[in-house]
Amino acid sequence: MSNAGMNTEVFEQFLIQLERFVRDRLIPVERKIIETDLIPENVLEAMRDMGLFGLTIPEEHGGADMNISQYIRTMHTLSYAMPAFRSIISINVGMFASAFKNGGTEAQKAAWLPRIAAGEIAAFGLTEPGSGSDAAGLQTTAVPTADGWLLNGTKRYITNSPFAKVGLIMARTATENLPKNAHISAFIVPLDIPGVTICKSDRKMGQSGSHIADIVLEDVHVGSEALLGGELGKGFALAMMSLDNGRMSVGAAATAYARRALDSAIRYATERKAFGEPIANFQLIQQMLAQSEIEIYAAECMMDDVTRRADAGENILRKAAAFKVFATEMCGRVVDACVQIHGGAGYLAEYDAERFFRDARIYRIYEGTTQILQLQIAKHMLREFAAAN
Structure with a gap:
């Protein structure tokens, strides 16, 4: 179903404001975030004031009701700055x-979407120690009680869980595996209730300021209203419906971060001199700059x-996967070229090139690894061919 989204003129003005915000507020605090591993609270408040936590939420629930484009x-504009800023809002929106x-039911939307739009942070609990893309291996259980559900299990690599007020937790509601993963349902779980433990934040290769941690559920009781949509067996389908948007968001983030790295490389190449002239004059440096520009475009x-x-309402599963794969692999090549153009300086933490390199590596992994998405694309191609012949 298509969505007209925000008024076009209002949206374009918002983007201009956001570009200024990225340049004037976000990029200047990046070094502080690297040192503290936290986004300053005043910056988070400014992001809330701009409505960044409710971009896609309908207006009646306090959001901006943006369409997908x-x-x-x-996300592309925001992601020119370090990844932590997109990460803190991406699960919400x-x-x-x-x-x-x-x-969601109307009651669930009314209860939670205004809080999320206002900037309460949410987490999304699908991945487990033994299952990621393989939903059939999901082990977290939800057992019915007289007045609700009892949840047990562990969720792994859960973005924003140390800051989140609520999690959407995928749990097994049937012991056997059912077609189309109908054994998985989704539950709305406030993360401050008894039995929920948020583990210590994992140390990561990059992406300072963005936190992931395990969520452990031990006899966590939630009411019957916690079952998303009020129906069993729809959890995984709802999760998959949101993955196309997630993959496009990661693709957009990788594309913007590649542009940031290329801008950094151009600046360095024009300032750094060797053999009496800027290294930007050397053709093999120019080749790396040009190839990066081609791929970003x-x-x-x-x-x-x-x-x-x-x-327009098209099924874009295959194309969203293709965009995510290309953009994230491209970003990996561009940040690598950025390090190469910096030479020895590119290996030093004093320069941005080395953290661009570390930050970008995860883009090829989360929201579906390159390899899983290649398999998915091929599966759909072969299915279409078989149907047509």
Whole structure:
């Protein structure tokens, strides 16, 4: 179903404001975030004031009601700054809000979407120690009680869980595996209730200021109203419906971060001198700059195309996967070229090139690894061929 989104003129003015915010407020605090591993609270408040936590949430629930193109362009603009800023809002406006819009009851939407739009942080609990892309291996259970459900299990690599007020937790509601993963349901779980333990934040290769941690559920009791949509067996389907948006968001983030790295490389190449002249004059440096520009442009075109198709109501599963794969792999090549152009300086933490390199590595892994998405793309291609022949 298509969504007209925000008024076009209002949205374009918002993007101009956001670009200024990224330049004037976010990039200047990046070094502090690297030192403290936290986004300053005053910056988070400024992000809340701009409405960044409710971009896709309907206006009646306090959001901006952006369509997919507007949302992804916003993520692209925001992601020129370090990844922590997109990470802190992406679960709210991507996975959590999408699942509620696609499958929540009216009472659930009214209870939670205004809080999320106002800036309460949400988490999305699908991945476990023994299952990620393999939903059939999911072990967290939800057992019915007289007045609700009892949840037990562990969720792993859960973004924002140390800061989150609520989690959307996928749990097994049937012991056997059912077709289309109907053995998995989704539950709304406040993360401050008895039995919920948020473990210590994991130490990571990069992405300072963005936190992931395990969520352990031990005899966690929730009421019957916690079952998303009020129906069993819809949890995994709702999670998958939101993954297209998540993959486009990661693709947009990788595309923007590649642009940031290329801008850094150009600046360094024009300032750094060797053999009496700027290294930007050397043709092999120019080749790396040009190739990076070519690949970023290709990713930008894919982003524009897939989001336009999504807003038109097309099934974009394959194209969203293709964009995510290309953009994230491209970003890996560009940040590597950025280090190479910096030479020895690119290996030093004093320069941005080395953290661009570390930050970008995860883009090829989360929201579906490159390899899982390649398999998914091929599966759909073969299925279409078989249906046509």
